[in-house]
Amino acid sequence: MLILMSWLREQVPGLPPARAVADALIRAGFEVEGVEAVGQGLTGVVVGEVLAIEEVAAKKKSVRWCQVRVAAPAAADPAVSDQDAGVRGVICGAFNFAVGDRIAVALPGAVLPGGFEITARKTYGHVSDGMICSASELGIGEDHDGIMVLPPGAPLGAHVAELLDLADDVLDIAITPDRGYALSIRGIAREAATAFGLSYADADGSVDSTDAGGAARAGAGGVADAGAGYPVTVEDTTACDRYVARVITGVDPAAATPLRWARRLSLSGMRPISAAVDVTNVIMLGLGQPLHAFDRAKLSGAIVVRRARAGERLLTLDGVDRTLDPEDLVIADDSGPIALAGVMGGASTEISASTTDIVLEAAHFDPIVVARGARRHRLFSEASRRFERGVDPALPPAAAQAAIRLFTELAGGRAEPGLTDVDHRRAPSAIRFPLSEPTRLGGRLYSDESVRGRLTDVGCLLEDDGADEGAVLVTPPSWRPDLTRPADLVEEVMRLEGYDTIPVTLPRLPAGRGLTPSQRHVRAVARALAYEGLTEVMTLPFVGAGTADLLGLPDNDRRRAAVRIANPIAEDAAYLRTTLLPGLFDAAARNIGRGDPDIALFEIGQVFREPREPARPVPTPSVLTRPSQDEVAALDAALPEQPRRVAGVLAGLREPATVLPGHAVAGSAGGGALAKGRPADWADAVEAAHAAARAVGVELTATADEHAPWHPGRCAALWVDGELVGHAGELHPRVIGAAGLPPRTVAFELGLEELFAAALRRGPVEAPVVSPYPPADRDVALVVEAAIPVTEVTAALREGAGELLESLTLFDVFEGAQIGAGRRSLAFGLRLRAIDRTLTAEEANGIRDAAVAEATRRTGAALRA
Amino acid sequence: MTETMTDPQPAAAGGPLDPASLEAAVAEALAALAAAADLTDLAAVRAAHVDGRSAALVLARQKLGSLPREDRADAGRRLNDALGAVRDAHATRLAELTAERDARVLVEERVDVTMPTRRRHAGARHPLAVLSERLVDTFVAMGYEVAEGPEVEHDWFNFEALNFYPDHPARSEHDTLFVEPAGTGRVLRTHTSPVQVRALLSRPLPVYVVAPGRTYRNDTVDATHSPVFGQLECLAVDEGITMADLRGTLEVFAAELFGTGLTTRLRPSYFPFTEPSAELDVQCFNCRGESARQPCRVCSDEGWIEAGGCGMVDPNVLRAAGIDATRYSGFAFGMGLERAAMMRHGVREIRDFVDGDVRFSLPFGIEG
The missing domain is CATH 2.40.50.140 (Nucleic acid-binding proteins)
Structure with missing residues (x-):
């Protein structure tokens, strides 16, 4: 809302300079976003x-x-x-x-x-x-x-x-949706007058000024005459509880709006158009009452305020031919709808360059009816903005009268004596207000006197509550439909007294329990991956319809159960992610495109999957009482599954090229594998997943798996306690190609809910008993079928060796002619140790033999000759 | 006297154990030890002169047994003295040469310690995650707990229970992303405030929670807008909670975010779910409100930074959670994480937070 200071000063004489007014308004809750000096330095x-x-x-x-x-x-x-x-x-x-x-x-x-x-x-x-x-x-x-x-x-x-x-100043004020009255000079004038303790004459019949500035000064009931005016029938008196019509004849269609008013309109952000239109805009800006002028010559029969009928159409002033909805509130005459009530007029009755007789509408429409109509037709006008936020229902007769005076002055019109005022307003209801309420919520003392004074400043009528000395009955003014409850009145008292008068204290909290285990775990996982050299990203969670195909997901994959956005920002990103990988692929490609080929990224976030049962509308609980547990459960059941996951993608060098020598031998710098760096491979992805799991005390077990979007021969399924937690390995070459990633890009993704559940099951770590005796180390080389996973061999060795096996290390893998095709040699180091003695050579050899025997039994492993 | 000696001394006079021979052998050994240039030389000298089989003194010892009994004691004493002198000399030379060698090797092993030492890539947390955790920790230290909620949320939690009735004008300011199918009431939460309702429904009173999380609006990505952004919500509902408690809590928060000693300002404002409502302004940490004298890029010369919205929990919200608003009261506060991070770290473009460019995040490290 642009407020012209000269216009405001007319209403509130004695206001200080614009900047001071702006500061006072800010303090009262009106966000002045700018103070612009105009016509200066000329x-x-x-x-x-x-x-x-x-x-x-x-x-x-x-x-x-x-x-x-x-x-x-x-x-x-x-x-x-x-x-x-x-x-x-x-x-x-x-x-x-x-x-x-x-x-x-x-x-x-x-x-x-x-x-x-x-x-x-x-x-x-x-x-x-x-x-x-x-x-x-x-x-x-x-x-x-x-x-x-x-x-x-x-x-x-x-x-x-x-x-x-x-020379003037324009205040640009952002008006919050609860304060419709402030979308006018009238509303801001009252606030400015209160802020500086100045008087402001609003109501009480001061509408008689023929000065056009009086347009900003009106009040309830300031209309002289009544009697039959233009015929109006209001069919829906809830949607339109007041409709005032006046007829003006003899308007000079060629009259130009005087510069003074044209300037005010321009500086208030509205284009001067014609005298008739400009008058309605001046009244709207001044008083906050939207008006509409119909060309009387184009009206046929009585004005009817009613809901639209199915199939009815209306060509609105913006040139759009609209199909009306039966919920639309329209102004109609014998010809059908002639205006969308409170939103915009129709072309058929528009004021033109030949209009001399006008029917002026000053009405009050229900905020929700106007809001829905405007939204339904995506038609947001100055009028709808005001009606949606609440217009003073006492205003129509006075606003019409003020408009008539301005018409007379600017365009030579003459008002016909009749006044139509279809008035179905409900009597205002009083709020029972304990005077101590501001003190209870403010944390400082507000005297009864200041509470009464501030409410009176707002325009409220106060009556004593006979039953209770500590309370008053407060009737808010007609322009404040937002004041309905004690809390609303508390805010008025507090803001007018000044929020800066509120003291600074701290609540006394009961002891808190700190972070929950899973909240700690999220941090631990993120930190572990960062220490592993991965960088955390937070990508946009929107994906396209083709993402599942790009990942090569099978038809029945849960990751195809994507949630669709009804009004997506872009049609090619209309779905929510079901896996974190697509966002990571995009981020990786972006980094590579910007010149960094070595990628190590991770993300932690929610993914979204539609439940197996399609979502159905659920009855919305009342907001008047606490919902039942069943009602809350029904709401939750309608939501998608939204588990948190962690995923990462690595490409390029996992270990960077370095000029450092591998060992402290002078002169060896500049050569060797270390100097060239080490490319990321499938094992880095698996290891990153392990790092994430170890951060929360969980050891994952890998098995071979074929799972999109991974390489079918290089994909590990990762398990804990028999439950699948996620996958890691090299990506499928086709996916790599489609995503524009470098060859051999690797990735992992884990379900955090599953991981954290396993972590919770672990309980406190049981400390190992550390033996002070020397270990017995035994090496064995086993030849096994190449298809047998190492984990099976290690499991067998562990089982066979028993409790005295301290650790088991695979230190060599060898395939070659000596071993035979389809076989490989696995060399293990067994470290054996007892808690209470030094093992004898015989004992150690016996354990080794038992381990090998079990491996042979389970996997057919043979000791390498 | 010599004539009376019955034993001629041909062995002593002419043999290896006679004093002259021993002296000569010692002198020769000492000269060789002194001449040894390095430890390899010294090892050879030791073999030749100290304890090798062909060393003169070793050979002399073998002759000791063949001496006449009466000469043995003297000869033995002379031999031991000679051997002692040679061994001491060897030990001394060995120490000298070892020290020389060690000094030389340490010089030779010198490296350039200013070479780049990184053998693995550095990683980093996301700056918003780090900032969020930091602020959460401040509240947790005061006794708050962390509450969470889903990002696809039901309209009832996101709007209705927060006192946005179905046609509330404030809804249009939220640019909501709706989730299909229509009519199921599912939206991408437009703020973290629905977590307030969930916390009030799921926790016993009093409730003191902080809720960080991702929120969504229908905006395209550019320098100052993002469809996804982080918020941090704070809610306290208890007996006797006042607006003064809100101010105090906000000051603790502002100090954590921007530094101590900054004044805060509450401006009356409007949110459907608080009444009274306020915007929190924090004195600009850069110019400390002195922007009138010196232009300030952080606050655009306003002297204040808008830090979030807050207020006393609206009685309608308490009612929707079944809480007696005449007995309990509460405050709520919400702020945008991106905006705070942009202020705190001088981030110029909001898109940097979602682009995932490693160069943006790396300087923040693990702890931000």
């Missing part, structure tokens, strides 16, 4: 009269060579003949003025808003000795018709800035 612009015009043909456009007199003849230099006194030639590109018009001329040396300095310069074959200005060049509004033509009485040579009182 010097050397004077009133001139056009004496002669000569067309100058130029290549692309034609301009005019104008002779303008910029000083009254008497004031001119006597040495110069009357004819030439103060006359200068100016080139001008606009055509909306004629000989004899008075215009604003910027003389050489003048400085226009924005620091633009005017000089005499040669152009189109003439020396242009100044510039004829438009309103926008003077910083006082938008251009509509080119040059600003001044009233004929403007004295020649007078400074335009002084003449038009141009």
